[in-house]
Amino acid sequence: MLVLENIWYKDIIRNVSLTHSKGILAIIGPNGAGKTTLLKIIAGSIKPDKGVVKTPKRIGASWQNPYYSFYRSTVREEVELAYKIAGKKGDPLELLRAYGLERLADKSPYRISMGEARLLSIALTLIWDPDLVLLDEPTTGLDYFEKGKLASILWGLGKPVIIASHDLDFILRVSDYVAVMHKGEILVYDHVFNVFYSRILEKIGFPLPPAVLVGEALGRRIRCAEECLS
Amino acid sequence: MLKNVLASKHYVNPLVSMVYLVWSFYMIYSGMGFFVLVASIAISIYLGIARKLTILLLWVALPSFLILFLLYGLWDAAVTTLRIATIALAATTAFASPKPQHTAYMLYKIGVPPLIAYSHLYVYRFLQLLSYALSEAIDAAHGRGVRSRFKILMLLPIPLLVYTINTSTYLAEALYIKYPRREKTWVDKPGFRLVDILLVLYILTIFILYILGHDLLVLKLLTY
Structure with a gap:
C-alpha cells in the first residue's frame, strides 16, 4: 500500500498527501505540475524535503524515455535479461506476442519506434512482478492499437498502478481513480467519473475528452425525454 | 553543480x-x-x-x-x-x-582556435546533459528491478553510450549552425x-x- 503524507519538495511538490492500494490511479495535470517528480518520490529516487513516504518494497517503473532501460543488442535478448534479473524462466517470444511485439524480436531495441520501445519498456518492468507499477507518460508515441493493447494489459495486471499522463482519453478508459495536480498540489483525488464530471479539468485548462462531452449530452437528452414523458 | x-x-x-x-x-x-x-x-x-x-x-x-x-x-x-x-x-x-562564456572569451583572445574555445563551452552543457541522463538511466535500471549497484554499474554504459552518440549529432548540428557566424554570441568579456x-x-x-x-x-x- 502506498501512503504519502504531507510531502514537500522544493517548490515543485506542495503538501501532497495520497493513499493508493488497489486499481489504477492516474495523476493528471499540465506540464510542470509535478507529476513526474511525485512519481520519482514514490520510486525513491528523490527524497522529499518534508513528509512521510510509505511504499511497497518492489516498485517497477517505466519512465518518460524508454531507451534508457535497454542494455542488449536485440529485443529477444532484452526480454531474456529481464527474466534473468527477475530470477524467472519464460519464453521471450510468448511475452513479446502478448504485447504485439514478436516481429521485433531480432531487432535492436534502439532501432524500434518510440511507441514500440515504450511498450517493451513496460513489458520489461512487469516481468519482475513488482508490487507497485509506476508509468510516466505511457501513451506518448503509442498508436490507437498499441494504446488498446496497453489498456488490456493494465486491466489484467491486478496490482496497483500509478500513471502520470496528459492523455485524458486513455485515462478515462483505464483508470479507476484520478488525482489532478496543479502547481505542485493535488486539487482533487476521486473516482475517475467524479473527476471528469466535476469540471475541475476545465478550470485548469484541459479540454474535456469527447467521450465525456457525448456522455453529458446523452444524459441531458435522456433527462429531457424523461421530463417530456412525465 | x-x-x-x-x-x-x-x-x-x-x-x-x-x-x-x-x-x-x-x-x-x-x-x-x-x-x-x-x-x-x-x-x-x-x-x-x-x-x-x-x-x-x-x-x-x-x-x-x-x-x-x-x-x-x-x-x-x-x-x-x-x-x-x-x-x-x-x-x-x-x-x-x-x-564558461568568459573562459571561452579568454581562450579565444589568447589565440586558441575558436572551434576549441567554442567546444569548451559545449562541454559544460554536455556534461550537464550527461549527468541528467545518468540519473535517468539509474532510475530506469531500478524500475526494471536491477537493485545491485555492481549490476547497475555494469549495465549503465550501454544506454549512456547510445545517448551520447545520439546527442552528439544534435550537438554537431548546433556547432555547425552557430560556429561560422562572425558575431560571436557565445563569448562574453569578463x-x-x-x-x-x-x-x-x-x-x-x-x-x-x-x-x-x-x-x-x-x-x-x-x-x-
Missing part, C-alpha cells in the same frame, strides 16, 4: 581563477594547504556549491582515509586525507568558478569585480607572508 555554474550570478574572472589554481598547488606543495582550504571553502560557499562539494569530497576522502588509517595510523591518514581533500577542493572550485579583487588580495597576502615569514609561528602551526 554544473547547473549552478551555468546559471549562477556568482562567478570569478577566469584569469583570477587560473592564478588561484597555480597558487593553490604551489601552497599545497609548500605545506601551506590550510590557506588554500580556507579560500576554497569561501569560494564554494560564494558559488553556492558547498553542500554538493562536501558530498563529493566525502566520496573521495573517506575511502582514502580508511585505507591510509589501516596502513599508516590515524595521524598520517588524517594529514594525507586533508591534503587530498584540499587538492580536490581547490581544483574543483578553480574550474567551477569562472563562467570584468574584474570585487570578488576577484578580494581573491587576488588574499592570494598576494598569503604568498608575501609565506615568502617573508617562514618562521612565523602561525604559519608553522597551520602547516600540513
